Each structure stands twice: as structure tokens, then as C-alpha cells.
Amino acid sequence: KVKNNFLINGIFNNDKTNLNVNILKLLNLNIRNIDIEDVKFMTNNEFSIEVDNKFKFKNFILNTDLNIDQLRYKKPKIIEKYFTDIDKSVLLKNHRINLNYKNGTLSAKGEGEIKLKKEFDKIKYLIIKKHKELKVNTNLYLKNINLKRKDFLKMFFPEVKEKINFNNQKIKIEYNKNNLSISGSGKLKINEDYEEIDYSFERQENTIKFNTKLNLKKTNFKIDNINYKKKDKTNVMLQIKGEVNDNKNFKINNFIVKEENNKINITNLFLNETNQIKKIDQAEFNYLDTENKKNKYILKKISEFDYKVNGDSLNANSLISSVLKSEDKKQNNFFENNFNLDIYLKKVYIDEIYYVKNLKGKLIYKNNELVNADILAFFDNSKNIKFTIRTNDENEKITTLFSSKAKPLVNRYKFIKDFKDDKESYLDFYSSKKNGLSTSKLVIDNFKVKEIPALAKLLALASLQGVADLLTGEGIRFTDLEMNFTNKDKLMRIQELYAIGPAISILLEGYLEEDNIISLRGTLVPATTINRSIASIPILGDLLIGKKVGEGVFGVSFKIKGPPKDLETTVNPIKTLTPRFITRTLEKIKKN
Secondary structure, X not given: OEOOEEEEEEEEEEEEEEOOOHHHHXXXXXXXXXXXXXXXXXXXXXXXEEEOOOOOXXXXXXXXXXXXXXXXXXXXXXXXXXXXXXXXXXEEEXXXXXXXXXXXXXXXEEEEEEEOOOOEEEEEEEEEEEOOXXXXXEEEEEEEEEEEOOHHHHHOOOOOOOEEEEEEEEEEEEEEOOEEEEEEEEEEEOOOOEEEEEEEEEEEOOEEEEEEEEEEOOOOOEEHHXXXXXXXXXXXXXXXXEEEEOOOXXXXXXXXXXXXXXXXXXXXXXEOOOOOEEEXXXXXXXXXXXXXXXXXXXXXXXXXXXXXXXXXEEEOHHHHHHHHHOOOHHHHOOEOOOEEEEEEEXXXXXXXXXXXXXXXXXXXXXXXXEEEEEEEEEOOOOOEEEEEXXXXXXXXXXXXXXXXXXXXXXXXXXOOEEEEEEEEEEEEEEEEEEOOXXXXXXXXXXXXXXXXXXXXXXXXXXXXXXXXXXXXXOOEEEEEEEEEEEEEOOEEEEEEXXXXXXXXXXXXXXXXXXXXXXXXXEEEEEHHHHHHHHHOOOOHHHHHHOOOOOOOOOEEEEEEEEOOOOOEEEEEEEOOOOHHHHHHHHHHHHHO
């Protein structure tokens, strides 16, 4: 007894014992967020404690060598959020711990085995708890654990599985005053093969910072938007460094891809919670794409809403295809803000064969829609391609495209095979769009088509085998093609498609509803008939009914209707041409 207090100190040992967790609560040793279910332990203890005259404990000191045979506690929520296939309880086994408690501070230093799933892994740790403050330093060695896949990974790893497997991981965990950091290295399996990974995560208040390095040898990796894909027998080093806030705003400080001579480096890319691009400081591209074309250019931010692209070469083939195929605004909903883009590129591929030089232009995007554009480029000194978009005050968008070479643009439509143009050919397109309805006109001059499967079938049904044979031989030449049509949603209405050539002329109309139905009807006339008809135009009656009974103009009318993969075609011979066909033919002949 010292004054009014009793001082008790001593040494005690205990054999293997089940601990009543209420003792921890009595000593104020319970740790938040850890719900202990069962403890089996052995101890060697030195302790001292004071008890005042009101029988209150104070100045408790404990130094313990603790051997835990088994400790089971409920799985923390943070583990359940990210990891799959984890047992409901975490089991510790064969832990040797030095436990010290003095002046309200508890420290525990130990090591042992931990079971999260089917097998035991090794863990070392130092825990210091003072009042409500907790510090934890942990080294964890995991043989095998699965992590839930995030959806955005599908964009880069096309064969990623629902569960990502981590193997032989060496992990260091530090927790101090609500700040958590995790770093580690080991093997990672996204699909079928293990790859090497190094990573670190740090949570401070509302921000999580991360840095990941991944060495890919066998796992497929791609970036569709720029037509990049890892080659089969090369190594790719991928590094992503950035941070994410609780409001889910995402900043990528560095995104680096290195593969042999290929390099992609993106700096300060900001994304919102729906993965739209808010802004980007710089992106540098230098790589061979999937079409074996060199891409070398730099995107830079000039001001808040102004960007510039400069470079030696760009393959725009896949970009053009995606723009032509996608009418759905949601599919191109990449950007959060409006922006302007200035472009200068020395060489731009517009398909696998053709390219243009010295492309200059300016693009203006509003609400993820291209509202103004002015682009000019050259095939050679005399032939160019020009593309413009103008949006007026009435929200009418007018698009024009002129190309001195038609083939690079027509070739991307698969129903026309072996399209050939000559030195005088050109393509001229005009479209006006308002309230979702576009009205367009397409003109192509001086070209030859070697194969159009639908036309070959039509000619064969019309018993015009001589003309049909041309489609499998040299091809059919057309001097003029003009098409007037409208588009709204998935429906295209063809008011008129007229094509005239030395061998055959066609006039048709109808509609096409994407992936649903095609309905076309028209007139097809061999050139010999047209020539005979034109020769007799001064006598209109002779043209329409012939000079003698049974004589007249020969051709066929046709109808094509049905689902795209199951079309029905019918043809009927005609004795007279419609005035409309004659008028359009005369207009073309007069023009030429």
C-alpha cells in the first residue's frame, strides 16, 4: 500500500486458454472495426497495477510474450468490398507476439499465419494503439487471392475474367491516423497467364493515390480508340499513376505504355465519375498500329478549351469507320466539356492504302457533337480532299465532302467490291441535318465497279447475262452516279439513285431500315436500248410505243425486298421507258 493506493505487480503464466473477450473490454483494449470471436492463447506476463480507495484501476503496465494458438475475428468490410472468395471470419494461427501496455498505449509486435481463404499465409505486424489513435505496420505474404474485376478493365484487356488472381504477393500495409497505404509486388493473372506487377495505394482523407507497374508478356492489351494492340511475342511495360476522390473524379498523372519502339505517354488526364474526359494536358503517341501504320503525333492543351495536334503521321482509318457507323450520340459521349482542336499532320492514312499529305484543319465540339469543321488535305499537287461542317443559328448542320479521288471513300462500303476510279473521277457529298432528319446528295463521276453481288443477281434474273458477265470480268463503267436520300434514326429513304454508263443505266428508289428490312424498286436498261431510244426522241410517240406493232423500248423493272440476309428479287420486262427515266438520261447526256 502506498498512501491510499494499493500497488500490485507480479509475474504469471498460463497454459493454453480460451480468452473471454469481455476481459479486453474491461481493460479498454478492444479495437474498433475488429470483432473478435474466439481466442486460444498461452502467455508469459509481467504486470503492475494500482487500485485507489474507490477501487478504480490506474497505471496498468503489462509486458507479455503471447503465443496465440488460434484467434478468429469477423471479416472487415474493406476486405469484403474488394476481394472475393474470402471466408466470413479471418483466422490467425501460431502467432508469437510481444504485447506491451503502458500509460494508455498498447503495442503489439508479432508474426504468424493468417487464413483468408483455403490456405494459411504468413503475416508480420506492429500495432500501436493510444486512446483512439491506431498505427499499424504489416507485412503480408499471400500465396493466392482474387480481386473483383472493375468494368473499365474490359476496355484495355479484352479477355479479362470476372476475378483477377493475385499470386505470391508481398504486401506492406501502413495505417496511421486514418491514412492508409498499401504497396506490394508479385504475380497477377488477368486471363490465363501470370504477369509481374508492382503497386502502391495511399488513402489520405478523401483521396486515394495509386501507382501501378505491370509487365505484360502473354496477356492481350489494347486501346481501341487509337487502334493499338500489343503484339503476341513482345513485352509491354504499362504504368498508371494517378488519384481518385470520393466524389469519383479521376486524375491520371501518367499513363505510359512501352513496347519495343512503341511508346504512348499521357500526362494529367482528368476523368469524371462516368469516365468522360474533363481535360488533358498532353498526350504523346509514337507507335505502329494494328494495320502496321506509323502513328507519331502530340496532343497539347493550349488553353482551357483549346487543343492542338501536331505530328508526322496518323492512321485515321478506324476513326473514320467509327464515325460513319455510329449515329448514336451516347457511343461518342467521351467529353465533359466543349473544346476546339487545331490540327496539322504531315501524313494521314484514310484507309489501308490511300493517304493524304499536309492535312490542316480546325474542329469545334459542343455537347460531344462536331458542330464546325474545316479540313483540307492533298493526295498530290493537283488532287485534294476537303471536308466542312457548318452549324447555323437555327441549329441546322450542313456537311460537305469533296474528294478528287472517290475510291478511298467508296472502298469502305463492303457491298461494292473492286471499285476503280480514273484520273477524272471525283466524289461530291452534301448533307443538311436538322431535328434528327438529314437530307443528302451524293455524286460520283467516272468510275468502274467489278463486282456488286446484288446487281449481278439482278442482271442474271433479267436475262442480261452479257452485262452480268462484265461484273466478273473487267467491270461495269459508270460515267455518273447521283443519289438523293434522307436519314432519320435507322431509316434511310432513297428518293432517287440514278447511274448511267456505256453498258447499263439504273434508276431506283426505296428505303432501308438498318438490320430490319430493305425495299427497293426501279428500272434497269442496257445501253443499246438507251442509244436506240435517244435516237428516236424527236418523235415521242415512236419512242413510247414504237413504229410497228411489237416494237418498242426494252428494259426491265425490278423489286428487291426483305430482311438484309433474305432478300427476294423480282424482275419484269418493260416495253416502254418512263418519262422520268428519259428525262434523267437526257440531263446526264446533255451535261456530258
